[in-house]
Amino acid sequence: MLPVLLISIDNTVLNFALPAISTATRPSGTQLLWMIDIYPLVLAGLLVAMGSLGDRVGRRRLLLIGATGFGLVSIGAAFSPTIEWLIVARAVLGFFGAMLMPSTLSLLRSTFTDRDQRRLAIAIWATGFAAGSALGPVVGGILLEHFAWGSVFLLAVPLLVPLLVLAPVLVPESRDPHPGRIDVPSIGLSLATMLPTVYGIKAIAQHGVTVPSVLPVVIGLVLGVLFVRRQLRLPVPMLDMSLFRAGAFSGAVVVNLLSVTALVGCLFFISQHLQLVLGLSPLSAGLVLVPGLAAMIIAGLLVVPIARRVRPSRVVPLALLVSASGFALIALSGATIDSVGIGIAFVLLGVGIGAAETVSNELIVASAPAEKAGAASAVSETAYELGAVLGTAILGTILTASYRQAVQLPDTLTAAQQHAAGETLGGAVSVASDLPAETAAELLDSARHAFDSGVGLSAWIGVALVIAAVVVAATALRRAR
Incomplete structure (x- = not known):
């Protein structure tokens, strides 16, 4: 449980630290998105390879190696002097994080x-x-109110130290009894598939359908085909493609991908709206989301006895429809939504996704042979992390592009101030702190309206993604018991 807590705390804390990071480092909109995306991107690209490696060298051993590296790099990230340093640190965290989750x-x-x-x-x-x-949000909010933004990365240390002490005593080692050799070309192809594909999606969302933005996607898809062909030819593949022939396995993976894409994209703009538009402190903003996250926990546990008696093709779509209603509430409210409305919407999101993902994750693991548990788990985690990348890449980039087009900057700003304020809402808030009161108020009013102009569109995209997951669950899971 400790690595799971660590990864999820890191994901949420970072969203709430965005305003502080933007103020301290003044990144461009693209740098801010890459700082968020690079971690799940590297993580997603390496999860299958690390899951397969764990099957071969021992899952507990890989867990301990990943925990050690993750803790050390987290300390380095906490003291990053520039946004470029932080982006690199997040990439290395993705490398070690890929060892933890599968x-x-x-x-x-x-x-x-x-x-x-x-x-x-x-x-x-x-x-x-x-x-x-x-x-x-709660612990991070307390830290951000009393310490610098780097303190949120130091949360990894108290979680990983007991893991390193207790795991060798309490967790039994397990591995594939008949592992094949580690295939380095397959590892390279899996990473090379992910990097250009996600980069291209980000470019399309930002610049539209152009040759420079579409070309990386095409390259990624070609490399993906080569990866699949190689797996089909190898006697002991890194990823057993026969797993995808089971509708329960492939359907559950797609459901996870779509629902997480919607959820993470929603968190990207909600966390900024609460702090930078509504003016809540990091702690207060975090507390707004706590009821929804508690609902996610309760729904995940309560669905267990239901899933013993009701088919997944009924349970998962119904749960996801509850989530879709949460996104619809945000979309219909748009810029007028307050903290109470966000809290209610997030409860609906939490209930639906908490129940749906418990069932889908169990289907993924149950559909795979025990000796391939690492590879199957890695596919599940890849869907989760790819969803996290796509959530910020698609919804985050649309929101950033909408902001850039809508924001009106005062003429009195310097070139550097115009660049910072024109890139992100966090940059505008940072610039406003150095301006006279009247000019600052004019800038903040324009920046907040510009940011909220993209919230409704982003939320409707979330609705569409969840409805697509409903359709997949109702069709692909109909044979699952």
């Missing part, structure tokens, strides 16, 4: 062989994400 879920698969026990174990595992997300 190991946790695959260790559950090997420890709990009874399906009812395993379903409950995975529900508790999934609540670790929600619990960490709930703790992140």
Whole structure:
């Protein structure tokens, strides 16, 4: 549970630290998005490779190596002097983070062989994400009100030290009894598929459909085809493609991908709206989301006895429709939504996604043979992290582009101030702190209206993504028991 708490706390804390990071480092809009995206991008590109590696060298061993590296690099990230340094640190955190997540879920698969026990174990595992997300805003809010933004990265240390001490004693080692060799070309192809694809999606969202923005996507898809062909030819592949022939497995993966894309994209603009538009402190903004995250925990646990009796093709779509209503509430309210409305919307999001992801994650693990638990878990985590990348890449970039087009800057600003204020809302708030009161008020009013102009559109995209997940769940999971 400790690595799960760590990853989820890190994801939520970073969203709430964005205003402080923007104020301290004054990044461009592109740099801010890359600082967020580079971690899940590297993580997603390496998860399959690390999951397969854990099957071979031992899942517990890989977990401990990843924890050590993650803790050390987190300390470096906390003291990053520039935004470029922070982006590099986040990339290295993604490398070690890829060792953590597949190991946790695959260790559950090997420890709990009874399906009812395993379903409950995975529900508790999934609540670790929600619990960490709930703790992140509160603990992070306290830290951000009293210390510099780098303190949020130091949260990794108290979580990883007990893991390194207790895991060798309490967690049994497990691995594939008949592993193949580690295939370095497959690792390279998996990473090379992810990097240009996501970069291209970001470029399309920002610049439209042009040759320079579409070309990386094409390159990524070609490399993805080469990766799949290589896996089909290898006697012991890094990723067993036969897993995807099961509708329950592939359908559950797609459901996770779409729902997480919507959720993370929503968190990107909600966290900034609460602090930079409504003027809440980081702690107060975090507390607004706590009821929704608590609802996610409760829904994930309550769905376990229901999932024993009701088919996934009914449970998952119904849960996701509840989430869609939360996105619709934000979309219909638009710029007028207040903290109470956001709190209610996030409760609906939490109930739906908490229940749906417990069922879908259990289906992914149950559909794979025990000896391939690491690779199957890695696919599940890849969907989660790719969703996190796409959430900020698509919704975040649309929001940033909308802001840039709508913001009206006072003529009295210097060139440097115009650049900072014209890139992000956080940059405008930072610039306003150095301006006379009347000019600052004019800038902030324009910047906040410009930011909120893209909130409604982003929320409607979230609705569409969740409805697409409903359709996939109702069709692909209909044979799953």
